[in-house]
Amino acid sequence: xxxxxxTALTLALGLSAASFAFANDAHHGPGAPxxxxxxxxxxxxxxxxxxxxxxxxxxxxxxxxKLDMPAMTMVFRxxxxxxxxxxxxxxxxxxEADKVNGALTVVTLEPA
Numbered sequence: 571x572x573x574x575x576x577t578a579l580t581l582a583l584g585l586s587a588a589s590f591a592f593a594n595d596a597h598h599g600p601g602a603p604x605x606x607x608x609x610x611x612x613x614x615x616x617x618x619x620x621x622x623x624x625x626x627x628x629x630x631x632x633x634x635x636k637l638d639m640p641a642m643t644m645v646f647r648x649x650x651x652x653x654x655x656x657x658x659x660x661x662x663x664x665x666e667a668d669k670v671n672g673a674l675t676v677v678t679l680e681p682a
Contacts (some may be wrong), residue, residue, distance in 0.1 A: 611635065612664035614682060617657045618643060625651050627676060634667055637674070647675045656681070 613635075619628035630643040646667055648654060653676060657663060662682035667674055 612666050612678065612680070615663050615665055617659050617661045617663060619645075619659055620654050620657060622651065622654050625654070627654060627657070629663070629665065629676075631665070637667060637669070644674070647673050648679070649675050649677045653679045 613632050615629040615631035617627060618630055621627070625648055626645050627648055628643065628645045632641045633639065647670070649670065656679065664680050664682050665676050666678040668677050669675070670677070
């Protein structure tokens, strides 16, 4: 009977440790730097095109850690159309993008 109790105790402790490791990894594992970096980190970019009519901007940018995207050139919506008055093609910028209502959107924009 003692052998069964020790086995059950070992199994219970093992499952408990595995649960803790999984929960800890979910909060501090590979995703942790992204979460830490997602809060307020700006990405460098270069404005390629400004389309005030559609409220969109094309940006050649570095990696967007928050969105798990590599460096590329892509079109974004802007959260505030007035942002487009601040920039022109060729300008170096710092920006933050996020998914807003399912669309990739520049939520913060400033000259570099």
